[in-house]
Amino acid sequence: MAQAIGEMEAKVNGTELSTADGEADAAGLEGFSREELHALLADMLLYRRFEEKAEEAYAIGKIGGFCHLHIGQEGLAAGAIKPLRGDDLVITAYREHTQAIAKGITPRAAMAELYGRTTGCSGGRGGSMHLFDTSVGFMGGHGIVGGQIPLGAGLGWAIRYRGGDQVCVCFMGDAAVNQGAFLESLNMSAIWRLPVIYVVENNGYGMGTAFSRVSVTDMEARSGACGVPAHTINGQDVLETYRFFEDLAAKVRAGAGPQFVNALTYRFRGHSMSDPVSGTYRSKEEVEAHITQQDPITILRDRMMEAGLLTQEELEAIDAGARSISDDAADFADASPVPDPSTLYDHVYAEINEHGRLFLDGRGERPGDGGPANG
Amino acid sequence: MAEMTYRDALNAAMCQEMDRDDSVFLMGEEVAEYDGAYKVSRGMLERYGDQRVVDSPISELGFAGLCVGAAMTGLRPICEFMTFNFSILALDQVINSAAKMLYMSNGQIPVPIVFRGPTGAALQLSAQHSQACETYYVHAPGVKLVTPATPADAKGLLAAAIRDDDPVAVMEGELLYNVRGEVPDGEYIIPLGVADLKRSGDDVSIVTHGKMVHVALQAAGLLAREGIEAEVLDLRSIRPLDVDAILETVARTNRVVYLEEGWPFAGVGAQIVSMIQDEAFDDLDAPVVRVTQADIPMPYAKNLEQLAKPSAKSVVNACRQVLYLPAA
Ligand SMILES: Cc1ncc(C[n+]2csc(CCOP(=O)(O)OP(=O)(O)O)c2C)c(N)n1
Numbered sequence: 001m002a003q004a005i006g007e008m009e010a011k012v013n014g015t016e017l018s019t020a021d022g023e024a025d026a027a028g029l030e031g032f033s034r035e036e037l038h039a040l041l042a043d044m045l046l047y048r049r050f051e052e053k054a055e056e057a058y059a060i061g062k063i064g065g066f067c068h069l070h071i072g073q074e075g076l077a078a079g080a081i082k083p084l085r086g087d088d089l090v091i092t093a094y095r096e097h098t099q100a101i102a103k104g105i106t107p108r109a110a111m112a113e114l115y116g117r118t119t120g121c122s123g124g125r126g127g128s129m130h131l132f133d134t135s136v137g138f139m140g141g142h143g144i145v146g147g148q149i150p151l152g153a154g155l156g157w158a159i160r161y162r163g164g165d166q167v168c169v170c171f172m173g174d175a176a177v178n179q180g181a182f183l184e185s186l187n188m189s190a191i192w193r194l195p196v197i198y199v200v201e202n203n204g205y206g207m208g209t210a211f212s213r214v215s216v217t218d219m220e221a222r223s224g225a226c227g228v229p230a231h232t233i234n235g236q237d238v239l240e241t242y243r244f245f246e247d248l249a250a251k252v253r254a255g256a257g258p259q260f261v262n263a264l265t266y267r268f269r270g271h272s273m274s275d276p277v278s279g280t281y282r283s284k285e286e287v288e289a290h291i292t293q294q295d296p297i298t299i300l301r302d303r304m305m306e307a308g309l310l311t312q313e314e315l316e317a318i319d320a321g322a323r324s325i326s327d328d329a330a331d332f333a334d335a336s337p338v339p340d341p342s343t344l345y346d347h348v349y350a351e352i353n354e355h356g357r358l359f360l361d362g363r364g365e366r367p368g369d370g371g372p373a374n375g
Numbered sequence: 376m377a378e379m380t381y382r383d384a385l386n387a388a389m390c391q392e393m394d395r396d397d398s399v400f401l402m403g404e405e406v407a408e409y410d411g412a413y414k415v416s417r418g419m420l421e422r423y424g425d426q427r428v429v430d431s432p433i434s435e436l437g438f439a440g441l442c443v444g445a446a447m448t449g450l451r452p453i454c455e456f457m458t459f460n461f462s463i464l465a466l467d468q469v470i471n472s473a474a475k476m477l478y479m480s481n482g483q484i485p486v487p488i489v490f491r492g493p494t495g496a497a498l499q500l501s502a503q504h505s506q507a508c509e510t511y512y513v514h515a516p517g518v519k520l521v522t523p524a525t526p527a528d529a530k531g532l533l534a535a536a537i538r539d540d541d542p543v544a545v546m547e548g549e550l551l552y553n554v555r556g557e558v559p560d561g562e563y564i565i566p567l568g569v570a571d572l573k574r575s576g577d578d579v580s581i582v583t584h585g586k587m588v589h590v591a592l593q594a595a596g597l598l599a600r601e602g603i604e605a606e607v608l609d610l611r612s613i614r615p616l617d618v619d620a621i622l623e624t625v626a627r628t629n630r631v632v633y634l635e636e637g638w639p640f641a642g643v644g645a646q647i648v649s650m651i652q653d654e655a656f657d658d659l660d661a662p663v664v665r666v667t668q669a670d671i672p673m674p675y676a677k678n679l680e681q682l683a684k685p686s687a688k689s690v691v692n693a694c695r696q697v698l699y700l701p702a703a
């Protein structure tokens with residue numbers, strides 16, 4: 001088992017965050033209003049139900065290609081993104097449906113994108129791995145492991161260049177820190193003090209390879225090499241995560257420079273839809289143990305119930321709401337039109353130059369054969 | 376008009392654009408304090424400060440990606456590669472990020488960036504420092520590419536590239552930086568996609584781009600001594616491609632040689648030949664002949680390097696071939 005997971009268990013099971021410790025629960029909930037707690041629970045339940053719906057739609061062929069679910073990691077979507085400002089930027093990898101929703105993309109627009117429809121947030125051109133909506137500061141889902149990291153640095157560069165006070169949160173998986181792009185980006189972020197929070201969603205695995213099997217140093221040591229402060233947090237505890245990011249974003253906004261967050265988490269499903277939940281690289285027991293003990297939704301639910309801040313009826317109502325939003329998103333997607341074939345060549349170029357030909361396949365620049373309408 | 380070097384013309388274009396648009400900045404290795412590895416950015420640090428003329432670490436993938444990320448928000452980075460050989464480390468960000476971002480995002484995120492620096496061989500720099508990188512770039516839809524051959528073209532095309540809303544690679548040449556020529560004063564823009572007839576002639580067309588324009592002109596001079604008048608069409612812009620200008624020269628001479636510095640396999644010339652046979656087959660009096668670098672990594676030894684590079688002599692012979700004349 002990956003070292004990171006061991007750390008996470010020790011922390012969750014051995015500290016005041018333990019669900020068995022009633023008093024500590026109260027401390028963990030402290031500072032959150034009833035409404036805030038309900039909102040976080042509703043957010044995470046929505047993410048869960050949305051992903052389950054996507055899973056269902058994938059199984060019946062409504063969604064194609066690679067599709068990576070965030071189930072088990074929802075605490076990070078809510079905890080790291082909800083404290084951000086609307087004009088803060090988020091950029092991430094391909095396991096991003098819930099992060100997109102957290103930043104403000106509607107479940108309908110996200111689901112329609114998975115369905116490849118015009119109403120999708122990327123017009124059906126991106127798919128599961130490439131959700132975008134600049135109007136809510138969601139700068140994409142990116143499919144090359146580590147590819148989004150220099151881009152995140154660049155978003156931070158642009159913020160600093162313009163003298164803004166936004167922050168950029170750049171998510172990546174644990175496997176991405178072994179890419180050169182990671183080291184290059186952290187180094188540049190440090191020398192130029194870019195307002196970027198790099199967040200590793202440390203679920204212990206890159207596909208079927210445990211981080212510890214292919215990495216000699218631990219996670220925090222990675223950013224230490226560039227002098228970027230490292231923080232390890234329990235991503236399964238949405239409240240800890242939320243408070244942590246609220247605080248960290250404020251610091252970065254105030255000029256603290258780049259930060260590196262090692263957020264411990266666990267993926268409850270296979271790497272993608274074609275991958276079994278456990279398989280050869282991790283045992284059924286390991287997965288089961290995490291599902292029963294480390295579910296971010298269950299952890300928050302139990303603590304709220306124990307503190308008398310959530311009733312069974314309320315929970316059921318919240319869950320019913322999450323399901324109905326997800327069902328509605330799927331219905332909306334299913335009823336939405338597929339892209340018009342005449343738009344095939346749209347948006348390859350932002351500027352179709354007055355002279356010369358950009359496409360040499362005999363298509364693309366003549367009306368009626370999928371030529372550029374954006375020229 | 377003022378006479379200046381190709382290097383200074385590039386500098387003038389960058390300054391022209393940085394003066395009019397605050398969102399333009401220059402980043403790359405050695406561009407600031409050192410004035411550029413080839414002194415293209417001389418004086419710019421002093422003029423624009425270290426926020427706009429920025430020395431990067433030797434992290435091609437990283438700083439190219441950073442520039443792409445900045446461009447995603449509407450800034451207009453000029454990302455200088457010390458040479459395009461090193462940009463191979465950055466191709467992930469050029470192709471997977473810059474070229475595809477607009478499409479993946481359904482038009483939401485244009486990437487108005489310029490990648491620039493020298494491409495191709497200089498003298499005896501051997502395999503890793505002597506390669507023409509054009510095809511790596513133009514292969515990807517979403518990228519544009521210009522290859523100025525003269526100081527005037529350098530100024531006009533670089534300025535146009537900076538103003539363009541798409542990723543544009545501007546490929547220069549180490550051996551071109553000292554070339555002198557007349558350059559228009561003041562604001563000067565050459566639209567992308569317009570080829571330039573560098574020499575006219577009725578007998579044969581040499582179509583080419585970048586540094587090879589000079590080799591083509593040399594070959595045309597040699598041919599003229601034999602009474603053969605060659606036309607030299609400088610594409611200037613590979614993507615967008617001035618197809619009309621190519622078709623016109625084909626129609627005029629009916630005989631075409633494509634000359635390029637890169638390798639033949641899937642080279643720029645392969646694409647041009649394919650286009651000509653698609654659209655002007657009936658205008659041809661002979662199969663198009665390509666002159667390229669030998670299909671090998673560049674050797675170091677002076678004699679071998681000369682054999683590997685396209686030469687005026689090889690162009691002369693290619694022209695004779697399409698005229699059905701024996702080799703000179
Ligand atoms: C450069 C690159 N290499 C390989 C892949 C194939 N691949 C996709 S996801 C993945 C594992 C990444 O794991 P991690 O970064 O930990 O993210 P997680 O899937 O756990 O969220 C791999 C190897 C890729 N997309 N990009």
Ligand SMILES: [Mg+2]
Nearest residue numbers: 173174205206
């Ligand atoms: Mg992982």
